[in-house]
Amino acid sequence: MSKNRIVAMYIRLSNEDTDISTNDTKFESNSVSNQRDLLMDFISHHEDLADCNILEFCDDGYSGTNFHRPAVQSLLSKVRQREIDCIVVKDFSRLGRSYLELGDYLEQVFPFLGVRFISVNDGYDSARDKGMTAGLDIGLKNLIYDLYSKDLSQKVKIAKRAKMKKGEYIGSFAPYGYLKSKNKKNTIVVDKEAAVIVKRIYKLVVQGNNISTIAKMLNGEGVPSPARHFQNNHDNKKWRKAKGNLLWNSMAILKILRDETYTGKTVNHKREIPNVNSRSTRAVPREEWIVVPNTHEAIISEDLYIQTQKIIGQVKKRKERIFDTTRVIYGKVKCGICKKSLQRSHTKVIYYLCRSNYYDENCSCFKGRIKEQLIIEILLETIRKQAQIANKSEELILQIKQKSENEILELLQSIRKAQQYIERLNALKIEEYEKYLDGNITKDDYLKQKEKYNGEIEETTFQISKVETEYELQKLKNKESENQFVEHFKNKHEIKELSRELVNELVDSIYVYSENEIEIVWNFRDDYSRVVEVMQGSDEM
Template sequence: MYSKDISKKVHSSYLLKAQKGQFTGCLAPFGYRKDPEDKNHLLIDEETAPIVRLIFGYALNGHGPNYIRRRLEEEKIPCPTWWNRERGLRNTRTKWEKKDPENGRYAWDFSVIKEILMNPVYTGAIASQKTEYRFKIGTIRDKKPEDWIVVEGTHEPLVDKKDFAIVQEKLKSRQRPGKSGEINLFAGLIKCGECGKALTIRTTHEKFPKRIFSCKTYNAYGKQHCTQHRVEFDTLYSLVLNKIRECAAAALTDSEAVAGRLTDTCQTEQKDQREAMERTLAKDEERIEVLEKMVLRLYEDMVAGRITEENFNLLLEKTQKEQAELKAKVEEGRKRLADEIRLAVDARQWVESIQEYRDITELDASTLNRLIKEIVVHETIDRDKTRHISIEIHFNLKPIPEVEQVTG
């Protein structure tokens, strides 16, 4: 019983620190170091921070953890384990270092790079309470990211929040290169508008072969489950290139008008969502006030002898847990609401960013992954079996679809 009480107190202490945004790990995340004057605060490590920025730079250009791992090894950049050992923080070696003491330090593990790319600490936030813990059992499972306690603005960021968000989307939609070895510029970007699966690329067996995209579900299960959604690579390439040029030219002609139109469109589309968020926030804040009053009444009841101290502690723990969850939810809700309110600022940033692509003559993976969030292909078929393809191009900096109709 004594051990269980100690465990609860320790867990409560960590929970309190998590809510305050204090770092509680044994080792600072790669790219940071602990503040000598405050062990719960992080400072940028000038030696390793450039490596983290390099990793995110590769990811922003559309490359996955395996590609990044190979590049780091080629550039002979030591892995985090080596850095920790050199600084006397740990005395462990990776399996690669044990196999090859000379060059093993340059071998990065896939999971290490993925953890770096997914860790919000690099945006200046502390994410805590990532696992479920049970007394005498320990960690039993990982929590979903939406269930973490995340406190923003606790230290200096290494990565811009928008760039971090783009990387998360890229990680969710990674695809492998084709069998032919050709690089697919649209890998991870193009999706079926009906089933939501990716459109995969292949080369036809016609007299004059063409590279085409078609729905993954259709390829695997046939037309009973989804239609082909066939789009030629060259058609999509020209469409996206022209749309980027058009947006850039329009932004240069009258940037204020374009920014205003983007803002108006978004505000109309997201009005209902914003109002629903405001209602949820108000409800949660009202509940927090009720819980605060309940805690006060519970204390008064214990002092007056109406409830035992044991029951008071039990009820208090339950109430405080609900309070902590609601406060974290409210904080996240306010953040999302603030993001919605910044539409005008975001629209102007989008206009400024797109202008430099007015004279673009060819596409590459880097440009596509920086500008495009996703490309959604829809298909309808008439009674006479005429196929109608519509393509939505969703830009990263402003989630507004630009739709082009292509009839096949």
């Protein structure tokens, strides 16, 4: 490989990598630094890799049961853009433990895109296979990794359930008002600064203050909300990414008022992951929660908690309504500043407003009210204009697709002709050999002719591989030419009214900055960009 080639080292440290010492150090063989040293040493001792440019992709603390990891997604994105020539990993399980998904990449994606894949500890190098699949032994290893993940997940669940029943706190973060103990694992201690606010909230409720008033009061005094408090006190990527005003609001107050943790109880198993490959959790029924009393210092008394529950239980709950299908843009309309959903009024003339202003008078969010009908009219007109673009570009997209299909057909014919030529050359080699056996030509003449035909076969095989690569690229381009923007927007230039289904189909979000400034974020944005490029290219011709 030349100096301008790119070698990608992929490193992953899993959440399952267990601790083996009292100071929380990880297994040395699985540490990020050791993986890096192993891969760098491997690359430096291979002449075809040593002079290449090296990029590192690292996921620290991510499961390998799926490919939803930041660094691996960045790596695969560069692979698709043909910016990576070789990938080197410690072993297959570092890249992934799902044998089906990993198998697709090893046997389909990487070979198709011409990416060499090396797994150091597994002794696997795709360059040695000459384009063939990884083989049964590799598939078997990936299957074992996948089964291992499922078995490990079940064991982890059992271990966590045992800790829950003992009253140990196993959450990633302590609830507002507490800190995770530095001296005793799986224990929380009182955060004196935040505990004062918790006590005050309960006291204000008992004194007759409603929840919204309490939130507004705390914001007015500049008291950091739970989100802001965690962001200020935790150097963690989750809290560093938190954006927006991070104000106190009704939900933040209610969360504190409904949490039994403040009475000295450890409450676990509120949510659970359905299966090892799931990316989401589901709520567990209240009767299945694991609640253990007297596990840590209480911030409020049991009596005060019960008294508070009676008060907030008296707040009238909104009657459950069958969803009104006429609310066609509900949930899509958001504040352009804080990005939170705007509140929809229940008045005769319906409007939207940002509630952040209610909780913070100094908030820079949209302070006015915008009529729902105005947003609908703007959206309707804009959809018609987008539909006109889709209609206009449809013919151009079809022409490009037809051209691509013609090129694919020509490439396929070239491959078949070349394969037929190789078959003819092999037949000629046999004829020359038969002439030699019959004594019609000398051995030297036979060897010369054989060498000539072998050279032509080798050159033709090389040309076939180049054409096959171009053939696969054209197939990919042809597939990408299927434009979702055009498919979803075409023939909608004469629509008279909106429906909830249509808005969900076409619109991602509607951001309101003022009554005169609205931003519509569409679905299929990437496909729309390709349509614009096609139309610009057509205008330049």
